[in-house]
Structures are given as C-alpha cells and as structure tokens.
Amino acid sequence: MPLRSSLRTTAKSLPEHARGNNRSLVLQTLYSDGAMSRADLARATGLTRVTISDLVAELLGDALVVEQGTRDESRPGKPATLVDIDRTGFRILGIDLSAHDAFRGALLDLDGRLHDRVTAPLDGASGELAVAKVLDLARELIARAAVPILGVGIGSPGVVDLAGIVLTAPNLGWHDLPLQDRLAADLGLPVLVANDANVAALAEHSFGDALSDTMLVKIGNGVGAGLLVGGTLLSGARFSAGEIGHVVVGTDGGEPCACGKRGCLETWLATPRLEARIAADPGDRDGILARAGERLGIALAPVVGALDLAEVVLSGPAHLLDGPLARAALDTLRSRTMAEFHGDLSVRGSALGEDIVMRGAAAMVLSGRLGVS
Amino acid sequence: MPLRSSLRTTAKSLPEHARGNNRSLVLQTLYSDGAMSRADLARATGLTRVTISDLVAELLGDALVVEQGTRDESRPGKPATLVDIDRTGFRILGIDLSAHDAFRGALLDLDGRLHDRVTAPLDGASGELAVAKVLDLARELIARAAVPILGVGIGSPGVVDLAGIVLTAPNLGWHDLPLQDRLAADLGLPVLVANDANVAALAEHSFGDALSDTMLVKIGNGVGAGLLVGGTLLSGARFSAGEIGHVVVGTDGGEPCACGKRGCLETWLATPRLEARIAADPGDRDGILARAGERLGIALAPVVGALDLAEVVLSGPAHLLDGPLARAALDTLRSRTMAEFHGDLSVRGSALGEDIVMRGAAAMVLSGRLGVS
C-alpha cells in the first residue's frame, strides 16, 4: 500500500563520505579555534589521535594546513607540535555585484579581512557587458594575488538558485544566467554565486556577532533579506527567500512603488526615498527615520513570530539605520509579537559595513571549500 | 588568529553512522514505494545488491520488515522475493492534546490510518492531573493493541523543545514539564512530544499533499502554525517557531486580546470569535469570513515573502475555513507579495480533518523510528 509520501530524505552513505566529513570537521575546528596540536584536535573532535594524525597528514599533503613548530610551554610530556590552517597561504576572491553603480571586488584572507580592493564602475552596463565586467574584475584581482586563490565568491542581486544560476536580476538584465559555471570555466577556479543579502547574512554569522537564527535585512536602493535558521541559509521553494522588498506593509496605503503596488517595504525604507524625505524636511529627520523603522517592525513582526528569530541585523548606511530607525523597529516588534519570547530580541546594525557582501561571499567559499560542500 | 565564528556545524562521522543511515534509507524507500525485491531496493538506493541483502537480513532479524513470497510475474530470470515493512505488525500511538475540552488518542497503522480512538474529557484538569490523564489514555490504548507499538507520538499545545519538554502550555498549566521522558519511563516505550501545529504540518507533508516548503496554520481556540522548510520542521531560537497567534495584524487597531494587546491574529481568526460574529450577524457570514481571511493574508504576506513559501495549508473547521476565508487569504497574499513568485502559490484547507494532530504525531514517530533519528 504505497503512499505518495516523500519522507525519503536520506541519501546513500559510504565510508568515504565519513572521511570527507571528518576532514571538514578538522578544518572547521582549526578554523574556529586556531592552531592546536594533533592531540588537541583529537580531544576537540572526539576522534582518536591516530585518525587525526592520518587526516592531518592528508591535509598537510594538500597544503591546506601547516605545521608551526612546537608549543613553547613548560609542561610535563613531549611538547606539542602545533598545526593550523595555512592562513597566509591562500586568498579568497569576494565580489559584490549589489551596488547600483559599480561592481566591487577584493582579495580576502581566510579570516575574512580585505587586502586588495577594486571598484569597477558599472556605467549602465547590463547583460553580457555586465558579465564581461565581472570577469575583468575577477581577472584583475587574480593577477594581483601572490598566493593561490581558494575560490571565488559572488554576491549578486536578484534571485539565484543553488547552482549559482541567476534566475532573474532585473537591474543587470540577467535571466537564467549560469554565472557560476561560466566564471568557473573562464577562470579555472571554484566559483560560488548566491544572492547578495543571503551572503551578507553569512558574513554576519561568520565574521560578525550573528546567532544561528537571524534575519539580515539589507537596505539600499532596494530592500532584501537573508535568513539564517539553525546556522544555515534558507533558500525557499523558488530560491527567492528573503525577497521582502515588495511585501506591502500595513493597511493604510502608502506611496506607489515601481512594481505597481502601493506601500511596499521598499517605498518605506529604500535609502533614496529616505534621503529624499529627509532633504524635503530636515527638521523631521528623526521622525522620518522612526516611521520607517516602525514600518520595518510591522513587516517583520509576523516573520519574527513565525520563525522565532532571536535577532534582526540591519545592513546599510549606518547614519540612516543605526539610530531612531533601529530603535523604532525594535519597539514595534516588541509591541506586535508575544511578550514571553522577545525578551532577548534585538535589532541592531551590522558592524561589517560596506564590505559585508564581499566578506559574505568569502564566507561562502570558506564553507564550500572547507565545509561539507 | 582564532575567530569566534561558529562555522563548525559538523559532527564526527563513523562508518557505523553510515550503516544506520543506509538502514534508514532502505526503510524509507520501502515505506514510500511499497514492497519490492532486494534487487529493486539496490537500484532505488544506489547501494549494491550485496549490501542491501545484508541490511535486509538485519531488518528481518529486527522484525521490522517481512518477506512476502515471490512476485507473481512472468519474466525471464529468477523470480524476485518481495520484502516490505511489516505494515500490519506494528501500531503507532498518536495523541492529540490540543483540543480545549478533551485529550484524544488513537492507534494508527504505519500508513497513518486510524484504527482505535479514545477520547478522554479533560474536565478542566491541568498540571499533574492532566499528565495523569495523558498516561491513562496511553495505557488504555496500549492495552487495546494486538500488535507491538512502535512508539508514542504526542502533539501538545504550547512551546515544546526538541527533547520533548513542554516549556510552557498555559491552558494545561504546564511549565518545564519533561513530558516525553516521563511518559517514556512510565510506558516503557519510545515517546516523542512536539507542538501540535508542528506535528500537524508533518502530517500534511507525510499523509497529505503538502510540499516541502509549507506553512500549516492551525485555527481553533487559538491560532498556531507549523513551518516546513525543505521538508524539515523549523523549531526557532526558543522552540516557539509558528507561534503567530499573538502577532498584531494591520495598522488599524482591532479587538482586545487576552494577551493584553489589540488586533492579534487570534482576535481575527479564533473559531469562537468567528462563530460569535456570525451568530451576531448571520447575513454577513461570507463578509465576516472574507475579512478574517484578509487578515490572515496580511499577517502571512511577510512570512510567505521572506520564506518563499509555495503553499499555505489551513487546518480547522472546514465550514469556516474552506470557502471565502481561504479565497480572501489567497487574494490578499497575492496582492501583497511579489507577482513573479506567487503564481503557483496556493492557500487551501487540509484534507486530514480532525485527526491531523494524531496522524502528525504518528508521522513523527515514523520518522523518529525509521528515519535518521
């Protein structure tokens, strides 16, 4: 009596998968806890020293980790020889395609710090021309790198599927563009492409203070979001999770939006509109920002309630977001969701600034290359 | 240069884990596709016939699967001997604690069909008295079972953590009650406890038509929801994902709610309020229901947009939900979210009726005992 049920979610599992998994585990442990001895690794991972030695030998062979000599410490017993990820031996190329006027790229080290940056003005390029600009930007940065590049991460506006195909990015004139595969073929490097707000959420999790259940709202010319649930990104049924810019807020109208509706979140929060309103009435700056924050809170309350989020992080121009706007958003969220559970809810600005997308793109490469790909 | 980053999400992985995983894979394949030969299983799972034979032998030893003789089919080659999960050899005990006036339990077969039902009037019991009632209900049904019971699944109102501790269930007077462990100890059976709306979402996924990205909204005395993302339940930072009953809807006030706020989703949608409104103005029945649906749409639009949900399933009294209410909710969702992505969005009533929580509780046991626990 077969059912059409789809409880089958597991995939076949072989011993060699376990090996890859444990390999990632070693790398993750080194990455987050820093240099340590093989014995430390064994204790941290729960694997035996023997297995760890074997795995480390393999990683040394791949030049992903390096030995750093013995630990200078006075203890009984044989001194430990420290091993660590080769943090200076690789760079990651992070690219941000989300600004409206330019593509931005940088070489980052494995800890997510930027070292070389390049800005490529967009000059209205779109379609194939825009693809060529991405390629040029990548090539220029690759040429600058003195060490091998672990991979290329790209945060793109629009809807991007899990294979790095840009399903739609209106501003760049892209539709069903297999950006990830094309760049990988042209550059000969591993490439990962994802939505800009989604990688920003990754950045906030990896390099910022974000918890494992977080929503990152990216406010700029448009409004987008990335949702982290249990430490992993939500992608959605059609890969458009986080596309909240055109959700209507409230039940009292609002300004018309380019999408044809009235009162979309973007009409309340997009930075050009905020700045225009402030320019029109500089004296009411705080009121304008507070009202925008209130709208954000109204829109997010059902999401925060439904997902039981612990925090909302705002990314965008700090001078607009960090003051009355964030405060009003938090107050509104508190007054519109259940009291018992939002005691520790927070709404705060990101500390990662303008580089958040490039850093998130790098974090994506890190987890793709070091994690359980 | 260690970071505080918590990219470390992997756990150590041993060959025996792979074994358990493949064991589950075999069970899941049999469960969803029905009886088949060992060779069929090998083809379906990607494992070799040798490995499948070994796994099946193990499962036969545990009496979880049975041989059903040879397939009567005229083909070249040795006739296949069919194996299947022992669908008649087990029952699952499903219990629904979510009704306001009674606990309900049933014995279900592995395909989720109900066979014996028991209703235990609550008579205002709460606290320890309510726990005793659950225990009595379980014992009575266990006594009725003619075959072994695979496990006990319970859908409870309130907030339940992943260990089956009821953190808070005000109507039952429960706080930090380790219901799962207590029942497991008293009954000597595996017990799983989760939130009622969450297990209802599981039911809709396992036994209904729900896709892998779905929100199930359970409307009764209160309003709750269960969120399925990629086929797995969202639990939330504080295990209260889906608790949307007290999210304020709209920006135009509303009726006062027991929680102290005005315009909570419950004030718009809870069935007692709907029925009271209809009783007060029977002629406007459709308008009342449509306005309630509109409110639901307003509340869910940000969630549907943010999570990119493909469908919303409503569970509750069909005579209230299935007509104007669902239609208005869908229309409102469409008019308040992005056009490109809601083309195939649907809002529909569940076909599982009143038994949805018991069946969901059974589905939880199934995936706990057959799946990758």
Place this chain on the structure above:
DNA sequence: ACAGTTTGTTCGTGCGCTTTACTAACCCGC
C-alpha cells in the same frame, strides 16, 4: 536442451576508524 536473464548469496578486497602498544621528549624528585 540450451542460451539468456534476473535474483540473491559467497568470497575476497579496500577503506576508515579503533584499540593496543610502542617510541620520543619533556618534567620532577631523589
């Protein structure tokens, strides 16, 4: 009768991790 096909099992191999046992290198105390 015999070739061809499909099922299910037996046997030997390789991989991955573990336990046990070992060496290396340090501290301390006598």
Place this chain on the structure above:
DNA sequence: GCGGGTTAGTAAAGCGCACGAACAAACTGT
C-alpha cells in the same frame, strides 16, 4: 644523573562496512 610520571605522535592489528567478481538458482524463450 637517572629512573618515574606525563604527554605527543606513530605503528600494528582488528573490526565494521561497502564493494566487485564470481556463482548458484530459477525463470523465459527458442
């Protein structure tokens, strides 16, 4: 200065798991 205690790392043997090759069993078709 020399053995006892401690910790790091490696070597050898064993066990669990899945695989490929080979084989026996049982059917169909000519």
